[in-house]
Amino acid sequence: MNTDILTRNNVKIFGQGKQSIVFAHGFGCDQDMWRYMVPFFEKDYRVVLFDYVGSGSSQINYYNSDKYNRLEGYAEDVLDIMATLQMEDAIFVGHSVSGMIGMLASIRESKYFERIIMLGASPRYVNDLPDYYGGFNRDEINELLQMMQMNFIGWASYLAPIVMQNEDRKELSTELEKSFCSRDPHIARQFAEVTFLSDCREELEYSSIPTLILQCTDDSISPPEVGDYLHTHLRNSTLRQMQATGHYPHLSHPEETTKYIKDYLAIS
Template sequence: MSTANEVLTRNNVKVFGKGTRPIVFAHGFGCDQEMWRYIVPSFEDDYRVVLFDYVGSGQSQQDYYDAVKYNDLQGYAQDVLDIMETLDLRNAIFVGHSVSSMIGLLASIREAKYFERIVMLGPSPRYLNDLPDYFGGFTRNEIDELLTMMQLNFMGWASYLAPIAMQNNERRELSEELEKTFCARDPQIARQFAEVTFLSDCRNDLKHAPIPSLILQCSDDSIAPIQVGNYLHAHLKDSTLRLMNAKGHYPQLSHPEETTTLIKQYLGNH
C-alpha cells in the first residue's frame, strides 16, 4: 500500500481553491492536468479543486508505471481511489475527459462514498463498433492501424491524430498544442494506454453506476460520435445529456466558456 506522500507525488496531485466541496478534474489519454487550465479558475472560489496526472503522463512519477497494473482501466481507477482516500474526499464532483469518464465510473462503482456526481466530457463506453447493435466510431482495423503507427512512427502518429481529434482547423495552435502534449509522452506507455483505452468495453458496467452523471457530448466529435452520447444517456440511469456547440474532442481547450457554463448549470441545479 502506498503512503499518502507517495500517492500525491506519484500522480503529481495539486489541491487548491477557497471552497470545501471537492471537484476532481481527470485528464484523458495522451494529456495531462494542464488541459484544464482554462476551466479551473472558474471553480477556485467555490470548490476545493484537485488536479492530477495519471502515471506516465505530465509530471507524474514514471517509476511507478506497472505494465500489468495499467493493462486495464481498473488500474487507473485504483489510482483515482488512492488519491481520493489520501485526500479524504467525500461526495466529490468528478470531471472526467474522454476515457477518464469511464475510469471515474469504474472507481465510483467500487467506492461510491467518494463521489457525488460525475461529469463526463466526450465519454465513450466502447470505441469499437459492435454492429449492428452498437456504433462506437471505429473499426478494429482502424484501431490496429493507429496502434501500429504509434509503434513505427510515434511523432508521425501524433501529428496525424492531433488535428483529427481537435477538429478546430481554423485554430491551428490548438492542434499544435495537442500534438506537443502527445509527443511529450513515453512512446511505450502511450501505446499501452492507447490500446487499453481504444479496446476497452465498459458497456456492462453502465447499469451499476451508483451516482448521477452529466454527459457533455460535443458536436462533430471524431473520437466519440453523437451515437455514443445517446447510447450512454439511454443506459446510464440518472444521466443528463447536453449537446454542445463545441466541435472536436477537447472542448475544455477549444470552448472553455461553454464547457464551464454547462458544468456550472448542472451543478447549480442539483
C-alpha cells in the first residue's frame, strides 16, 4: 500500500462494509463537508474520504500547477487512491466539480467504479448559446476570477451565501465562507479557473458507468438545464429533482440527499 498517496490526500477509511463508497468534495471545500451524511453509510460500506491536493489537510507540497491545471490531474489522484486501496466496483459520490472528475477517472479506469452519484455537477459552466446553457456568461466567470485575485476574503463573503441558498440558516453560509478562506489563495484561484472554464461535454458519451444525477432547487451553480443536459447525454443515467435548495445539499439537507442515494443504490 502506497502510504505516500494516502498521506498526500489525507485519506480516511472507516465503516463496516466490504464495498467502498468514496465521497469527493467540491471546489473550496474538504472532506469534512460530508460529516452529516457519512454516519448513514458506515454500517453498510467501507467509507473513504479524502482531500484534493491544496484542500483541507492534504499535503500542499505535492501541489503542481502544471498537473492541476486540468481536471484530469485531479482524476489521476482519484485513481491513485483507488488503486492504493485496491478498490473494485466502488460507488463514487462527487459533489459539484467532483462529479466530472469522477467521470473522467471512470473513463480511464472503469474497473474501479460500479456507480457514480453526481451532486450538483456540471459539464460546462459557461453558456454556449444557443445550444447550451451552463448558467454563466464568460464575462461573469472572468469577474469572479478577478475578484478572487484582487480581494480573496471579499470574494468568499460575497459568494458563500449566494451558493448556499439557505437564508434562514446563516451558520451554513458562515461555514462555507470559512472553508473558502482557509484555502491558499493562489491554489484556490487556479482550481476555480480550472473548474469554471472546464468543458467535459465531449467526454460524456464515453462514460459507461450507471450514474445518478441529483439536481437541487435554486442551484445558482448548476441550474436545471444542466441536469437535463447531463441526463440526455449520459448513458445509463437517472435524474432526480431534489427539494433541497442551493448547491450544498449534503450540508443543508443530508437526510434527503442520503435517501435519494440509498434508494438509487437499492436498485440492482
